[in-house]
Amino acid sequence: MSEAQALFQRAIALREVQDLGGALDAILLAAKAVPNDPNVALGLAQISFEAGLNAADLYADAARLQPQRIDLQRSRAAALAAEGRLTEAEALLETVLAANPGWIEGHRCLCGMRATAGDPDFARSFSAAIERDPANFGLRMAWFHVLATARQWESARAVITDAEAALGERQASLLGKLFLASESGKAAENAALFDGVEHVQDVGLDLARVRHFLRGGQIERAHDVCLRHAGTPPMRAFWSYLSLAWRLLGDARVDWLDGGMRDVRSFDLGFSAEELAELARTLRQLHTMNEPWHEQSVRGGTQTERPLLLRIDPVIAAARSKIEAAVARYIDELSPPDATHPLFAAPRGRFLFAGSWSVKLRPGGYHATHTHPMGWISSALYVTAPEASQRGPAPAGYLQFGNPPPELGLGLEPYGSVEPKPGRLVLFPSTMWHGTVPFTDGERMTIAFDVVPAQSIPNSPDKA
Template identity: 40%
Template sequence: MTPDAAKSLLRSLSLDDTRGLFNAGLDLLDADLPELLIDTAAAAATRHPRDVRILQLLGLTSRAIGQSSVALDAFARAAALAPADPLLAHSHARAALEAGHAATALFEKAVRLAPADGSVHQGRAAAQLAEGNAGRAIADLEALVGQNPLWIDGHRTLARLRGQEGEDPAAALDRALARLPRQADLHREKINIRLEARDLEGADIALRTALESIGAPVWLKETAAHIASELGDLAKADELFTELGAPQSVELAAQRARHLVRANRPDAAESLIDHWAVRDPGRLLWPYRSLAWRMLDDPRWRWLDDQPSLVQSVDIAEAAGDIGQLANYLRDLHKSRAAPLDQSVRGGTQTDGNLLLRDAPAIARLREAIMAAVEAYIGQLPPADANHPALPKAREPIRIAGSWSVRLVDEGFHADHVHPQGWISSAFYVAVADTTAEGQASREGWLSLGEARDLVPGLAPLQMVQPKPGRLVLFPSTMWHGTRPFPAGERMTVAFDIMRPRQG
C-alpha cells in the first residue's frame, strides 16, 4: 500500500465504522504507515472509548511510532474491558515495560492467560530484570527450559541474563545437551552463545563437541571456518573456506569478507563484496567494503565515509535539561553486574530495553532534544545517492530503532563495531571521567570513528571526538566506531539508532 492509497482509504471511512476502521488500520500497520493512521486512531478512540478493537488499534499505532504513554493508556483501557483476552494482557504488560513502569504483575497475569506463549515468559523475565529481580528471572527461565529443553529462544534469553549477572551463560544449554546430545539446534545455540560471550576457546570446544555428536553439516563447517579466523588461525580458516566454496547467503558473504579483511586480502574482499552488493538489503557488507577500499587506497572510501556532514557533533546540554539529574536516573537503571553478551561493551554495563521509550520526565526531555538534533542532522546531509548506504532519497519518518545507556568504569571501552541494521547511530555524553593533561594528549575515553583495530590494526581512525557532557555525535550506522579506554572514573552515555525509512 502506498501512502497516497492509505490516505484515500482513510478518507473513505467513517469514524463510526469501527470494524472497517480496525481492518483498514491493520492494513496500514502491515504497510508500515502508522504515522498516517495515528490521528484517525486517536479520534476513533475518543469517539468510542469502550470499543476494545479501536483501543487496541490506537495502542498498536502509537507503539509503532514510539508514543509509549499513549500506547500504555490504550492497552490498559482495552485490557480492563476484556480481562480474559491473552493478547491484550500481553500488550498491556509489554507497553508498561517499554514505558519504564513496573510490569512483572502484569506479565504474571498474561502468563496465566497464555501459559504456552514463550514470548510472554521472556517479557516477564525482562520485567523482573528491570525491577532488580534478575535471580528470579533466571530461576523461572531455568525451570521452563528444563521442562522444554528445545525452547531455543528461552535458552537464548536465559543465557544473556546469566551472562549479565556474571554467571556461565551456557549452563542450561549444557544440561539440555546432556539429555539430548544429538540435537543440532542446541549445539548451534551453545556455539553462538560462546561467540557472543567472546569466549573463542569455549566456542571452539563447543564446535568440536558438535562435530563429534552430529557430524559436519554445512552450517557447522561455516562456523568452524569463522571461529578459526576469529582465533587468528588464518591458514586453517582459508582451508575451511576454500573447501566450502562460494558463500550461499549475504550473511555468509559478510562473514567471509570479514575474514579476508583480517587476512590482509582487501582485493579478494572487495571482489566478493562487489558480487553480493545488490543482494545486501541489510547493508551488512558496507563496513567491510569501507575497510577494503581504505586498505587498497581506493578513493571511493572518501565518497563513502568522508563526505561533509556525515559526522556531526552538537551540544544539546541546554535542550536536554539537567544532565546531573539525568545521570542519576540512568545510574539507577544499570542493574546488571557485567556487560551484555552480544554488544561492544568492555568493562561496564548496558541498560535493557528501548531507553527512549520510557516516559520519565528526564527521558522525555532528552528524547525531544535528540529528535530535534537528528532532524537538523538529516537536513544537512549531502543530497540523495541511491548507491550510498547513508544517503537515501526518502528520509522520513524519523523513528528510533533502539536506544540504551552504557556505563563504563575503570579501563572500560567499546570495541570497534558497526550497526548496519540502522541508518544513523549516535553517542550522547552524560558523564565523563576526569582526565589529566597527559590523558587528554593520549585521548583517553575519546570516540574513534573509522577504526577496526581487531581486523586492521594499522588503519588510523578517520576522526576522534572528545567526550563532553551534553555533546551528541551522529554518524552513519555502517561506520566503524569504538572508544579508547580511560584509567579511572565513570563514562556514561545514551546511544540510539535511527531506523532507515522505507524507500519507494
C-alpha cells in the same frame, strides 16, 4: 468494531509511532473493558515494559491467557530481571527449560542474564539440556554460538567436537569450525580456509569470509564478496567492510561513501548543569547489571536494557525532545539525496528510534570498534565524562571514527575523533566504524541510539 477493539487498535498505532504515553492510556482503557482478552493483555504487558514500567506480573497474566506461547515466559523473565528480580527470572526459565530442553531462545535469554550478572558459568543450561536431548544438533550449535560470541574459543571448539563425535559432521559444524579457525587466529594466514565452502551462499558466512580475507591481505576477494550483496538489504552489513577494502585498494569511491569526518556532527544540546546532574542520577538507577552482554561493544562497563528513549520518565522525555530536534537538524543538513548511498538514499521525513540505551564505562573502559548495520544514523550523547586530567593523554576517552577493528590488523588510521563533553551529542552514519579509547579514571556515561526513517530505506547501491 467494538470500543475495546478500537482502543486496542489505537494503542498499537500509537506504539508504532513511539508515543508510549498515549499507547499506555489507550491499552489501559481496553484492558479495563476486556480484562480477559489475550491480545489486549499482551499489548498491556509489552507497552508497559517498553515504557519503563513494571510488567512481569502483566506478562504472567498474558501467559495465563495463552499458555501455548512459550515465548511469553521469556518476556516475563526479561521483565522480572529488569525489575531486579533476577533470582525469580532465572528460576522461571530453569523451570520452563526443564520441560522444554530444546527451547533455544530460552537458553539464550538465561545465558544473557547470567553473563550480565558476572556468572562465569553462564552457559551451563545447555549442557544439562544436551544430556536430556543428545541428538538435538541445532541445540548444540546454539550452545556453540553463545560461547563463540563470548570469544570462549576453546569451549566453543569442544562443543563442536562433541557434536560431531556424537552425530557426525554437518554443514553447520563445518562452518562453525571455519569461523573458529579464522576469528581465533589459529588459521588467520590460511588463504584457502574458506575455499572448500565456496558453493555455500549465506550472509553470515560471507561476513566471516570478508573478515578473513581482509585479515589475510586478500583485499580484492573481500571487496568482491561485499559486492555480492549490492542492491540487497544485507548490504547494510557490508558497507563498512567495503569501505575498508576501498581504503586499502586506494579506491576513490571511499570518499563518496565515508568522506572522512564529513558526516560526523556535534551538537551542544543546551542542558543546564542541573539538568545533566538529574539525567545522570536517573540513568545510574537503570544500570543494574554487573557486566555487558557478550554481543555488545562495551568493555569495562554496563549497558541498560529496554528502549531508553521510549520510557515515560519525564527526565528521559526532556532529553528525548532535545535529541529529536538535533537529529532533525542533522537530517536537514545532509548532502543532497543519492539513491545509491546508504546515508543519503533514505527519505528525509519522519524518523523513529530503532534502539536506545545508556552505557556507563568504568576507568579503563571503552567501546570496541563496531558499526550499527540495523541503523541509519547513530549517536553518542555525553551525560558525564571524565575531566581531562582524569582521562589520560589525548586521545584517551575520545570517540574515534574510521578505525578498523584491531583484530583485522589493517594498519589504517582513524579519520578523526571527538572529545567527550557533557551535553554534547555526536551524530554519524550507522555504517561508519567507530569506537572509543580507554581512559584512566572517572565515569563516562552516555545515551546512545540508532535512528531509522519511518519509511523503509532503499538498498540500491549501483555505484558499488
